[in-house]
Amino acid sequence: xxxxxxxxxxxxxxxxxxxxxxxxLGEAAVGKSSLxxxxxxxxxxxxxxxxxGAAFLTQKCRLEDKVIKFEIWDTAGQERFHSLAPxxxxxxxxxxxxxxxxxxxxxxxxxxxxxxxxxxxxxNIVIALTGNKVDLVxxxxxxxxxxxxxxxxxxxxxxxxxxxxxxxxxxAITRQVxxxxxxxxxxxxxxxxxxxxxxxxxxxxEVFTEIAKKIPLEHILSSSRGARAGxxxxxxxxxxxxxxxxxxxxxxxxxxxxxxx
Amino acid sequence: xxxxxxxxxxxxxSFTSPIQSATSPRLMPTKSRPTTALVFGQxxxxxxxxxxxxxxxxxxxxxxxDFVLSASSSSxxxxxxxxxxxxxxxxxxxxxxSGLKTISDSLNQDDQSSESGDDADGRLTDxxxxxxxxxxxxxxxxxxxRTNNHHHxxxxxxxxxxxxxxxxxxxxxxxxxxxxxxxxxLESRFRTTTLVAQDQDLTSDGGDSTTESDIQPKSAMDPxxxxxxxKVLRPKPSxxxxxxxxxxxxxxxxxxRTASMKSYDSDDISNNHGGYQKHYGDEDHTTSAWTEHRKHxxxxxxxxxxxxxxxxxxxxxxxxxxxxxxxxxxFADNDDTLRCINAGEHRFVxxxxxxxxxxxxxxxxxxxxxxxDQLGYLYAQIISVxxxxxxxxxxxxxxxxxxxxxxxxxxxxxxxxGKLMNTYPGFMLGAIQCLTMPRELRDKVGAVLGRAKCxxxxxxLLVTPTQLITLLRPRTHSMHPADLHLIFNLLSGSTTFxxxxxxxxxxLPKFNNKSFLHAYICYxxxxxxxxxxxxxxxxxxxxxxxxxxxxxxxxxGGMLASLENYAAAGTRGGFSVGDTGIxxxxxxxxxxxxxxQFTMPELTEPYATTSARKRLLRQYQNMNERMHxxxxxxxxLFHVGxxxxxxxxxxxxxxxxxxxxxxxxxxxxxxxxNKLLKWIRKQEDSLLIxxxxxxxxxx
Ligand SMILES: Nc1nc2c(ncn2[C@@H]2O[C@H](COP(=O)(O)OP(=O)(O)O)[C@@H](O)[C@H]2O)c(=O)[nH]1
Ligand SMILES: [Mg+2]
Numbered sequence: 023x024x025x026x027x028x029x030x031x032x033x034x035x036x037x038x039x040x041x042x043x044x045x046x047l048g049e050a051a052v053g054k055s056s057l058x059x060x061x062x063x064x065x066x067x068x069x070x071x072x073x074x075g076a077a078f079l080t081q082k083c084r085l086e087d088k089v090i091k092f093e094i095w096d097t098a099g100q101e102r103f104h105s106l107a108p109x110x111x112x113x114x115x116x117x118x119x120x121x122x123x124x125x126x127x128x129x130x131x132x133x134x135x136x137x138x139x140x141x142x143x144x145x146n147i148v149i150a151l152t153g154n155k156v157d158l159v160x161x162x163x164x165x166x167x168x169x170x171x172x173x174x175x176x177x178x179x180x181x182x183x184x185x186x187x188x189x190x191x192x193x194a195i196t197r198q199v200x201x202x203x204x205x206x207x208x209x210x211x212x213x214x215x216x217x218x219x220x221x222x223x224x225x226x227x228e229v230f231t232e233i234a235k236k237i238p239l240e241h242i243l244s245s246s247r248g249a250r251a252g253x254x255x256x257x258x259x260x261x262x263x264x265x266x267x268x269x270x271x272x273x274x275x276x277x278x279x280x281x282x283x
Numbered sequence: 284x285x286x287x288x289x290x291x292x293x294x295x296x297s298f299t300s301p302i303q304s305a306t307s308p309r310l311m312p313t314k315s316r317p318t319t320a321l322v323f324g325q326x327x328x329x330x331x332x333x334x335x336x337x338x339x340x341x342x343x344x345x346x347x348x349d350f351v352l353s354a355s356s357s358s359x360x361x362x363x364x365x366x367x368x369x370x371x372x373x374x375x376x377x378x379x380x381s382g383l384k385t386i387s388d389s390l391n392q393d394d395q396s397s398e399s400g401d402d403a404d405g406r407l408t409d410x411x412x413x414x415x416x417x418x419x420x421x422x423x424x425x426x427x428x429r430t431n432n433h434h435h436x437x438x439x440x441x442x443x444x445x446x447x448x449x450x451x452x453x454x455x456x457x458x459x460x461x462x463x464x465x466x467x468x469l470e471s472r473f474r475t476t477t478l479v480a481q482d483q484d485l486t487s488d489g490g491d492s493t494t495e496s497d498i499q500p501k502s503a504m505d506p507x508x509x510x511x512x513x514k515v516l517r518p519k520p521s522x523x524x525x526x527x528x529x530x531x532x533x534x535x536x537x538x539x540r541t542a543s544m545k546s547y548d549s550d551d552i553s554n555n556h557g558g559y560q561k562h563y564g565d566e567d568h569t570t571s572a573w574t575e576h577r578k579h580x581x582x583x584x585x586x587x588x589x590x591x592x593x594x595x596x597x598x599x600x601x602x603x604x605x606x607x608x609x610x611x612x613x614f615a616d617n618d619d620t621l622r623c624i625n626a627g628e629h630r631f632v633x634x635x636x637x638x639x640x641x642x643x644x645x646x647x648x649x650x651x652x653x654x655x656d657q658l659g660y661l662y663a664q665i666i667s668v669x670x671x672x673x674x675x676x677x678x679x680x681x682x683x684x685x686x687x688x689x690x691x692x693x694x695x696x697x698x699x700x701g702k703l704m705n706t707y708p709g710f711m712l713g714a715i716q717c718l719t720m721p722r723e724l725r726d727k728v729g730a731v732l733g734r735a736k737c738x739x740x741x742x743x744l745l746v747t748p749t750q751l752i753t754l755l756r757p758r759t760h761s762m763h764p765a766d767l768h769l770i771f772n773l774l775s776g777s778t779t780f781x782x783x784x785x786x787x788x789x790x791l792p793k794f795n796n797k798s799f800l801h802a803y804i805c806y807x808x809x810x811x812x813x814x815x816x817x818x819x820x821x822x823x824x825x826x827x828x829x830x831x832x833x834x835x836x837x838x839x840g841g842m843l844a845s846l847e848n849y850a851a852a853g854t855r856g857g858f859s860v861g862d863t864g865i866x867x868x869x870x871x872x873x874x875x876x877x878x879x880q881f882t883m884p885e886l887t888e889p890y891a892t893t894s895a896r897k898r899l900l901r902q903y904q905n906m907n908e909r910m911h912x913x914x915x916x917x918x919x920l921f922h923v924g925x926x927x928x929x930x931x932x933x934x935x936x937x938x939x940x941x942x943x944x945x946x947x948x949x950x951x952x953x954x955x956x957n958k959l960l961k962w963i964r965k966q967e968d969s970l971l972i973x974x975x976x977x978x979x980x981x982x
Contacts, residue, residue, distance in 0.1 A: 050691065059782060071777045072692040075787025075802075078823065096783070100691045102668065106788065109820065 039082060039091040040239045044230075045111045047139075048120035049131040050099030053154040056220035057120065058096045061230055066221050073098040076110055085234045092230065111139060115242065116148045116233045123153040123217065126198040129207075136211055148236045150214040150229055153204055157219035159197040568595040568603075578645040580661060580701060583608060584678065585637045590686045591661075591694060593701050597687075607642050611635065623651045634658035638678035639665070639686075648901060650908040653711065657704050660768065663792045664700055667769050668693050671796040699776030705897060707749060707771075711904055712874045712938065714881040715764045715771075718750040719857030720849040722968040724842065729753045729976040731836035735829045736978055739822040741800065743829070744814040745807075747850040748775035750857075751880075751972065752811070758977040763793035764879050770802075774812055780804045784830075786823045789816075803827065807834050808843055810850040856885020858970075863962045865955050869927060871941040872903055873963055875971055882963075882970040889926075899927075903940045906931040921949055930956055 046054040055073050059065055062081045077096040082089060095110040097103065111117060119135045121128035132151060139149060201217060208215035214232050218225035566573050573595055581600075582591040587608035589597040597604075611633065614621040624631040632654040634641040641658040649657075666674070668690055677684050704710045732743050732755040742762060745752035749771045756762060769791065774780060788799040803815040803826035813833065815826040837843040860868055862884070870890055874881040890899050902924070910917045910931050920931035928947050932939040941959060943952055963970065 055779070055782075063782070071695060071779045073779055073785075074692070074773075074777065075785055077779070077783035077785050078827070079783045098692065098787075102689045102691070103788075106820075 038243075039089040040243050041091050041093055042116060042234065042237055042239075042242065043093050043095075043114045044116040044118065044233065045095045045097065045114040046118045046120060047097055047107065047111065047132075047135045048099055049122070049125075049128040052099065052120045052122040052125070052128050053220045054099065054118075054120045055096050057118070057152070057154060057218060057226060057229075058094055060220045060223055060226045062094070064223075066223075068221075072100065075103060076106070081230075083230065083234065085231070085239075088239055090234050090239070107138075108142060111143045111147075113144060114147060115144065115237055116150070117143070118150045118152055118229060118233070119213075120152045120154050121199065121204070122155050123197050123199045123204075124155055124158050124195070129153075129199045129204060133207070136213065140211075146238070148214070148233055149212075150216060150233055151204065151208045151211075152215075152225075152229055153199060153201070153217040154220060156217045156224060157221045158195055566595045568600045577647045578643065578649075578701070578705075580658070580697070581607060581642045581644070582661065582665070582697075583640050583642075584682075584684065584686060585611075585635075585640055586683050588683065588685055590639070590690070591697055593698065607640065611640055622655075630654065632658065634662065636662050638674065638682070649904055653904060653908060657710065660700060660704065660710060660765070661697055663765060663769060664696055664772065665690060665693070666792045666796055667773075667790045668696075670790040670798060671792070672798070696772060696776045700772050703749075703772055703775065706900065708872055708883065708900060708903060709749075709764070709768060709771075709881065711900075711907055712872070712881050713764055714874045714876075714879050715767050716750045716882065717880055717970065717972050718747055718752045718849055718853040719882070719970055720752070720846075720853070722973075724845060724849075725753055725969075725972065727840060728837065728842055728846065729755065731833055731840070731842070733976045733978060734836065735832040737825050737829055739817040739819040739825060740815060740829060741818055742814075742816040743833075744770070744816075745846075746771065746774065746812050746814060747810045747853050748812065750850075750853050752846065752850070753972065754975045756975065756977050760794075763791075766791040766793045770814060774804070774814075780812065781806050784827060786826075788820070791816075803830065805830050807837070808847040808850070810854055811843075811846050856887075857882075858884050859887060860884040863959055865958055865962070867943050867947050867951065867955055868959060869942045869944065870899060871939065871959060873940075873970075874938040875967075876936060876938065878971050878973065880971045899942060902927075902929060902942070906940055907938075921952065928952060932956060 046058060048054050050072060055077065056066060056070055058077075058079055059067070059070075062079050073096060075098055079094045079096065081092045081094065083092065084090070095114070097107055097110055117135075117139055119132045119139075121132040136149060136151070139147060205215045207213075214229075214236065216225050216229045216232070218229060220226060576594050578593070580591070580593040581589075581597075581604065583589050583604040585608070587601075587605050589601045589604045591597055592600055611621050620635060621633050623633065628646045630643075630645050630649075630651065632643045632645070632651055634643075634655055639662065641662055643654045643658055645654055669677075674686075677686070677689070707716075709715055728745065732745070732753060736743065736755065740755075741757065741760070743755040745754075751767065754762060770789075773789070779785070783805075785802075785804040787802055787804070789802045790796060790799050794800070799820075801817050801820050801822065803817070803823060804812065805827075806812050807830065813830055815829055817826055834843065837846065860870055870884060870886065872881060872883045886896050886899070890896050906920055906922065906929055910920050910933050916933070917931070918933050920929075922929040922931070923945070925945065927945055928943045930939070930941045930943070930952050932941075937960075939956065939960065941952075941956055943955065947955075967973065
């Protein structure tokens with residue numbers, strides 16, 4: 023875990039990182055895994071295969087004078103895994119709830135996740151609502167009516183996408199969730215709000231940065247010595263285990279992490 | 284509410300109660316039935332008669348049929364030992380096993396006719412598609428076209444020519460005694476399924492079932508009628524009505540009602556449940572490209588709802604599903620079970636596992652039982668994401684439930700399983716492949732695993748996606764190859780595990796089909812995947828810690844790098860056939876039945892192309908099928924084909940299938956095979972895992 027600290031700069035390298043447990047929730051195929059992989063490895067894969075169960079990744083970042091270690095649970099969106107979700111959000115300090123801006127139903131699913139978290143998760147949990155895949159609707163206003171006048175970039179983008187998703191009506195290039203609608207909902211529910219593209223990286227780092235800013239880091243630091251319950255491993259506060267959890271393999275990748283913290 | 288409850292309370296209890304696991308026969312490396320489970324503790328040298336596992340015909344059918352529950356299983360046993368009988372154009376060799384004389388003699392008459400039927404069948408000819416299967420649905424052999432086949436000589440030996448065989452026979456005779464007692468156990472175990480087994484014989488391809496044909500419910504449906512309905516199945520539908528018509532005169536049954544209720548044809552096209560595009564998902568079922576696929580798989584609910592189709596969008600072919608459902612319920616109304624329909628070159632195989640029906644429509648030349656085994660694997664794949672109990676419960680609550688919502692994201696694993704079963708002989712052999720590597724390294728790696736174990740750890744595996752490096756298990760539990768195949772398919776079917784540590788519930792049906800275990804999955808090097816299985820859903824971080832310790836241990840010993848090298852070599856094939864130093868040998872499959880493992884060399888020229896590989900595997904499959912046929916299994920099969928000469932050799936200890944050049948003589952083949960066996964024996968400890976590490980779980 024020491025090598026990852028290098029990315030955070032020498033000043034921070036001897037500091038104990040603040041561990042932030044973060045969970046990603048949302049309908050299948052909205053791009054949760056893609057967002058995490060963009061954040062952690064700065065990579066993107068078109069036609070990513072579905073997550074099975076849940077994936078665990080970590081990423082260290084620096085925010086001002088602190089080092090933050092995100093411990094990220096990327097859950098599978100499929101219905102059959104729903105009953106497992108509490109095990110991942112139960113002790114999370116932050117949740118990123120993702121929907122797909124080109125699929126209206128995914129916002130509804132996101133809203134139901136918000137409700138579930140507000141009912142059952144840690145009451146202080148920081149929730150970020152994230153509309154992903156904005157690259158698909160780049161240069162278009164909400165509910166585009168003016169299909170005729172796309173500029174060059176948009177045109178090119180649209181063609182590329184046409185090839186990828188051509189026969190899936192749900193992925194038509196039009197935006198189905200207007201920014202204002204989702205943003206208004208986020209505001210009234212007390213959520214952070216972002217629009218992102220895992221594909222081109224737009225907005226991804228901001229999501230994690232803003233979350234880090236909003237989380238009471240000092241509080242976590244002081245309480246993490248006690249019974250800081252660790253998501254999946256229940257209440258035995260296995261801080262050491264979690265440090266080691268990600269091993270050398272991911273450690274190497276952390277240097278190029280897309281975190282702007 | 285619809286989502287399966289994956290809480291581990293069930294898993295936990297079933298695991299922690301040694302009593303319960305003790306009652307589940309396949310979990311235990313019991314001495315009575317060792318080959319049903321992967322028991323590594325047993326060494327090849329233990330081939331002492333009294334330690335022998337029950338001989339192949341029984342254990343094979345036990346492990347595979349038990350799996351598929353088609354349960355044709357134990358019934359064949361008494362006749363199953365009749366070796367005897369020569370090919371049609373060759374001299375007949377008397378049975379070598381005197382004790383069985385009477386049986387084989389009494390069978391001789393039938394054998395004669397069925398034998399020629401077999402040849403007409405073209406089962407052992409070279410290319411898999413060229414022969415139109417003349418067999419009728421009733422299982423009566425059709426003696427047609429046999430003249431075509433004379434240049435493809437097929438000799439089946441009951442006696443042996445070499446001394447190696449001589450000594451093996453001794454062992455087998457001991458087997459035979461062991462088997463008789465074994466059988467009684469089997470019979471009682473399968474008591475509940477023997478009824479179905481009878482049905483199966485009727486439709487089975489054996490041709491040998493003529494003696495039983497009087498049981499057949501001839502009134503049920505005459506062949507022409509079946510043909511009629513099949514026609515509906517292939518071209519465009521207008522089918523729903525046909526299915527219903529044929530049913531209308533019959534008393535209304537539960538199934539029929541649901542069949543006529545199906546109205547989810549056009550407006551219920553809710554594909555893409557997992558949000559992912561299936562590989563062949565957009566293929567149009569009205570095109571010839573769709574009908575020309577060699578092997579279709581369909582899965583539907585017993586209410587007729589589409590669940591999965593290998594090709595095309597399953598919801599758009601729901602009319603076909605309706606026909607399938609109608610066919611099945613037609614037989615069900617007569618308290619009968621539809622198992623197989625042979626129509627021209629197509630074979631329709633049914634596996635009814637209410638609340639699911641699985642159907643294969645194939646012109647690949649594979650046998651009915653091979654295809655049914657494959658359906659069984661697809662079924663197991665579904666169970667592995669849902670558990671049997673969840674699925675039963677769901678359909679009890681809502682018979683019309685659309686399962687696609689629940690198994691969303693699983694399609695890719697059904698797809699990959701379909702592919703794997705066409706390329707990986709492990710399914711046919713009921714055995715797993717190990718990574719070829721020096722025994723010392725394997726042992727050292729195993730020791731590192733053993734040191735890292737922790738309390739909730741049940742199994743620890745290191746695998747290249749489809750080859751086992753080592754397996755750490757509790758002394759009281761072994762792992763069934765079928766479960767391992769599901770794991771191999773999980774890992775090779777998706778790249779999602781390569782980018783992180785993963786934690787997922789998984790049901791290993793042979794271990795316990797009622798509850799979930801939890802799998803920690805992480806690649807520790809390229810192509811080297813670590814899989815830790817725990818009954819405790821909250822043990823992710825403990826598992827992650829085990830992995831960490833193992834990685835450190837392997838790195839300290841410099842083993843991780845060499846593992847990676849062997850894994851890279853292993854995915855190419857591990858070793859080459861040239862390593863054996865036998866010039867005429869082209870390729871072989873060797874299965875150690877004691878270890879439930881197989882090995883094979885890299886597929887090089889002339890099997891470098893995909894189609895040549897497939898062809899070779901089909902040849903092996905045909906040999907395997909012929910040798911293990913329930914009514915007249917063979918110990919030796921010498922087959923001269925157009926492109927190669929093949930030898931099949933089955934003993935109580937091993938199965939060998941070897942391919943030689945086309946012009947090699949029989950005596951040369953026997954000589955080379957003995958040489959090959961010697962070579963394998965010498966290399967055995969790097970080709971196979973002879974002793975896998977285990978630990979005491981409950982102490
Ligand atoms: N165009 C575009 N495609 C994306 C984006 N994020 C994800 N995808 C694609 O959407 C599909 C589902 O992504 P995945 O990350 O697996 O979704 P998850 O199920 O929520 O984890 C994949 O084919 C991705 O390539 C994005 O920002 N833009
Ligand atoms: Mg995902």
